[in-house]
Every structure is written in C-alpha cells, then in structure tokens.
Amino acid sequence: MANNHISVDCVVVGFDGEQLKVLLVKRANEVEGEILHDMKLPGSLIYMDEDLDEAAKRVLNELTGLKNVNLIQFKAFGSKDRTKDPKDVRWLERAMKSKVERIVTVAYLSLVKIDRTLSRSVDDYHACWVALGDVKELAFDHNLIIKEAMKSIRQYVDTNPSYLFDLLPRKFTASQLRTLYELVYGKQIDVRNFHKKVAMMEYVVPLEEKQQGVAHRAARYYRFDKKIYNKVRR
Amino acid sequence: MANNHISVDCVVVGFDGEQLKVLLVKRANEVEGEILHDMKLPGSLIYMDEDLDEAAKRVLNELTGLKNVNLIQFKAFGSKDRTKDPKDVRWLERAMKSKVERIVTVAYLSLVKIDRTLSRSVDDYHACWVALGDVKELAFDHNLIIKEAMKSIRQYVDTNPSYLFDLLPRKFTASQLRTLYELVYGKQIDVRNFHKKVAMMEYVVPLEEKQQGVAHRAARYYRFDKKIYNKVRR
Numbered sequence: 001m002a003n004n005h006i007s008v009d010c011v012v013v014g015f016d017g018e019q020l021k022v023l024l025v026k027r028a029n030e031v032e033g034e035i036l037h038d039m040k041l042p043g044s045l046i047y048m049d050e051d052l053d054e055a056a057k058r059v060l061n062e063l064t065g066l067k068n069v070n071l072i073q074f075k076a077f078g079s080k081d082r083t084k085d086p087k088d089v090r091w092l093e094r095a096m097k098s099k100v101e102r103i104v105t106v107a108y109l110s111l112v113k114i115d116r117t118l119s120r121s122v123d124d125y126h127a128c129w130v131a132l133g134d135v136k137e138l139a140f141d142h143n144l145i146i147k148e149a150m151k152s153i154r155q156y157v158d159t160n161p162s163y164l165f166d167l168l169p170r171k172f173t174a175s176q177l178r179t180l181y182e183l184v185y186g187k188q189i190d191v192r193n194f195h196k197k198v199a200m201m202e203y204v205v206p207l208e209e210k211q212q213g214v215a216h217r218a219a220r221y222y223r224f225d226k227k228i229y230n231k232v233r234r
Numbered sequence: 235m236a237n238n239h240i241s242v243d244c245v246v247v248g249f250d251g252e253q254l255k256v257l258l259v260k261r262a263n264e265v266e267g268e269i270l271h272d273m274k275l276p277g278s279l280i281y282m283d284e285d286l287d288e289a290a291k292r293v294l295n296e297l298t299g300l301k302n303v304n305l306i307q308f309k310a311f312g313s314k315d316r317t318k319d320p321k322d323v324r325w326l327e328r329a330m331k332s333k334v335e336r337i338v339t340v341a342y343l344s345l346v347k348i349d350r351t352l353s354r355s356v357d358d359y360h361a362c363w364v365a366l367g368d369v370k371e372l373a374f375d376h377n378l379i380i381k382e383a384m385k386s387i388r389q390y391v392d393t394n395p396s397y398l399f400d401l402l403p404r405k406f407t408a409s410q411l412r413t414l415y416e417l418v419y420g421k422q423i424d425v426r427n428f429h430k431k432v433a434m435m436e437y438v439v440p441l442e443e444k445q446q447g448v449a450h451r452a453a454r455y456y457r458f459d460k461k462i463y464n465k466v467r468r
Contacts, residue, residue, distance in 0.1 A: 004238050048336060051314060052311075080284070159392050
C-alpha cells in the first residue's frame with residue numbers, strides 16, 4: 001500500500017520598496033542529536049476533514065499569524081526526489097510519528113503588502129521576511145517551489161497587471177512601481193519609457209501628495225484605482 | 235494515520251471544426267452486482283516510483299493509446315467531498331483493494347488535434363471524444379475538473395494565443411478559427427471585426443489553397459506560423 005502524504009506550502013511574497021521578499025519559518029528541530037537550523041516555507045500536512053484551500057489558510061495562520069490572505073493554488077509538487085535528503089525524512093517522520101515514503105505538496109501563492117503584522121504568539125516558528133537574493137538552501141524542494149512561484153507571478157501579472165498593486169503600499173512612487181516591474185521580470189527597464197507607460201495606465205492615478213523628508217527631489221505619489229482598472233480592462 | 239491517495243486525471247480537449255470535445259473513458263465495472271455505465275476522465279493512481287508528470291503521461295497512454303501529448307498541470311483537487319458518492323468509493327476500493335478515505339487528484343490539461351488516433355488495443359476503456367455540451371454526469375468531481383480546465387484554457391489563450399492553434403488542423407479557415415474563439419470564450423464574435431483581427435495576426439498566414447467540394451463559396455485556408463509568432467510576441 002502506497003504510503004502517501006499530502007501537504008500544503010505557502011509562498012507569501014512581499015515588496016519593501018527595494019526588494020522582493022518571501023516569508024519563511026524556522027525549522028529548528030532536534031533530530032537524533034542533530035539540530036536543524038535551516039528554514040522552510042510555511043507549510044504542513046493537511047487534515048482529513050479540510051479541503052486544500054482550507055488547509056493552506058489554516059497552516060499559514062498557525063505558523064505566521066497571517067489572516068485573510070488571498071492564497072492562489074499554483075502547482076502541485078510530487079517528485080519522488082522531494083524526500084531524497086535523509087535529514088528531511090528524519091525530521092518529517094519524527095514530526096509525523098510514522099514512516100514517510102512520498103509527500104506530495106500543493107503550493108499556494110500570495111502577494112501581500114509587506115507591512116502586515118506577523119503574529120508574536122507564533123514566535124516558535126520565527127516567521128520572517130527574507131529577500132529573494134538572500135534565501136539559502138531550504139528544506140525539501142522549497143527553493144524550487146519559490147522559483148516556480150516567481151514564474152507564476154509573471155504569468156499572473158501578464159494576464160492581470162492588478163496583481164502587482166497587491167504588493168505596493170497604498171500610495172507609491174513611479175520609481176517603486178518600476179523597481180517592482182524590474183524585479184518581477186528580472187530585467188532593467190528604461191526610466192523614460194516607463195514613465196510614458198505609467199502615463200498610459202489610466203488606473204495609476206497621481207496624487208497631490210509628494211514624498212517628504214527625502215534628500216533627493218521629492219517624488220509624486222500615485223495610487224491604484226481598482227474601479228478604473230476594472231472598467232478599462234474588461 | 236491519514237489514508238490518502240494521489241491520482242492524476244487528464245483533460246484532453248480537441249476541436250472538430252464545430253465543437254470542443256473532451257476525451258472520456260468508460261467506467262463499466264461491476265460493483266457488488268451493480269453495473270456502472272458512466273464515464274470519467276482518463277486518470278488513475280500514481281505509482282510510488284514516478285513523478286506526477288510521468289504518471290499523467292503513463293495513465294493517458296494506458297487508457298487511450300495517446301503518446302507524445304503536451305500535458306500541462308493546471309490544478310490539484312482535494313475536497314473531502316470528492317468521495318461523497320458511495321458508488322465512487324465502492325468502485326475505487328474494489329479497484330484498489332484497500333480502504334479509501336480521501337483521494338487528491340492532480341489534473342492535467344492538453345489541447346490536441348482531434349484527428350489523433352486512439353489506440354484499439356486499449357478498447358476496454360472505450361476512449362472516445364464527447365462534445366462538451368453532451369457530457370453527462372461523470373464519476374467523482376470530473377465535471378468540475380472539466381469546468382476548471384476550460385477556465386485555464388481561457389487564461390492560457392489570453393497570455394499566449396498560440397495555444398489555440400494546437401486545436402486546429404494544420405490548415406484551417408477563418409470561420410473555423412472564429413468558431414474556436416467563440417467556444418473558448420463562450421460568446422459570439424462579430425464576423426467583420428474578427429476578419430480585421432485575423433488580418434492583424436501576422437502569424438496567421440493565408441494560403442493559396444481554398445476549400446474544395448463545398449456547397450457554399452469556397453473559403454481560403456490559413457496556417458499558423460510559429461516562427462513569426464515567436465518573433466512578434468517576444
């Protein structure tokens with residue numbers, strides 16, 4: 001009888017104005033005298049009485065305190081190599097108190113404003129934001145899952161640019177928006193062309209307000225107008 | 235211990251010039267004296283030694299004879315309600331010779347030219363093309379899976395219109411292309427506007443050849459040029 005297990009893992013992505021960051025939790029666990037100090041995506045096995053979407057919501061909340069997050073299922077990962085590292089298997093079997101042969105995980109993606117508070121009550125897991133460039137080797141295939149999540153983000157933004165604005169603060173500068181495009185698409189964008197492009201986006205509305213207390217020339221703030229977006233994109 | 239099972243299911247979609255069709259197999263199985271005559275998507279449990287993508291390829295080939303099909307994973311289905319129908323559970327448990335509590339399925343999508351031959355050697359499963367409008371109540375949540383597959387097709391075509399041409403014969407008429415658009419988007423398209431749109435698609439290349447032996451005025455054939463497409467879409 002196949003000894004299959006099913007988990008969910010959440011790739012929660014934020015943008016701090018300069019970098020894309022991903023939410024990770026600590027896997028600090030003693031396994032037969034060996035202490036694991038690496039990190040992983042927030043994830044866990046699903047319960048028998050919950051659907052996949054419910055499980056993703058529950059697990060993210062339990063490990064990070066985040067609530068009301070819009071999680072989109074983007075891919076299932078089921079390679080038999082997922083459990084090729086004995087360290088991962090020992091950790092799993094200890095946590096689950098049973099033998100593990102294969103674990104298929106269903107991965108979820110969420111783009112959030114990075115100022116959302118992580119709960120203090122779940123400090124056991126040390127949930128924290130890590131810049132994409134600083135992500136070390138994670139448990140299981142979680143580096144691969146993040147890589148695939150980034151591909152999905154590009155696809156979602158291609159189809160529906162409004163996703164980008166989930167990552168930005170309520171008011172943002174054109175330069176922040178450009179940096180975000182550059183990070184999502186992994187390439188530099190010409191400043192002048194980009195300003196023209198923004199001017200054509202009717203749903204990016206300039207505000208009267210400008211940056212304050214900056215050394216350089218204060219930049220204008222913009223906001224994303226969902227109503228205009230829905231009108232012009234239908 | 236959770237008794238989880240993992241399967242793959244394939245939604246293979248074709249277009250016969252008039253309708254979208256989906257590839258189904260028969261579930262004719264005697265379960266405790268009751269004979270099931272309904273249909274299902276080609277799918278089955280995964281083996282322990284194969285990845286999800288490998289399993290989808292294998293299962294599709296075993297049940298329909300199709301080979302070298304471009305299968306895209308589009309969604310995992312894991313609702314606990316998937317096995318709410320006792321008829322489905324009895325069928326599964328008989329086939330698997332073990333108790334089934336939950337079965338998570340990873341669904342794959344493929345768009346193919348409908349003239350591909352289905353294998354005779356797997357006639358046990360009676361693989362056949364069924365027009366979307368004629369699909370009856372299928373096993374498990376397979377009607378829902380097809381519905382979600384159609385949503386995914388629209389998203390893929392939005393991002394990458396070349397997917398549509400996977401469904402068309404090598405040479406096709408403008409009217410066939412329009413019908414296909416109408417079916418995928420579920421709405422009528424104005425003929426004149428559509429002809430203008432086609433004229434703008436540099437990658438839809440008119441041929442010298444016209445339809446033969448038709449009662450109405452013979453329509454010109456077109457072909458899809460992948461090279462031009464890749465050039466103009468990058």
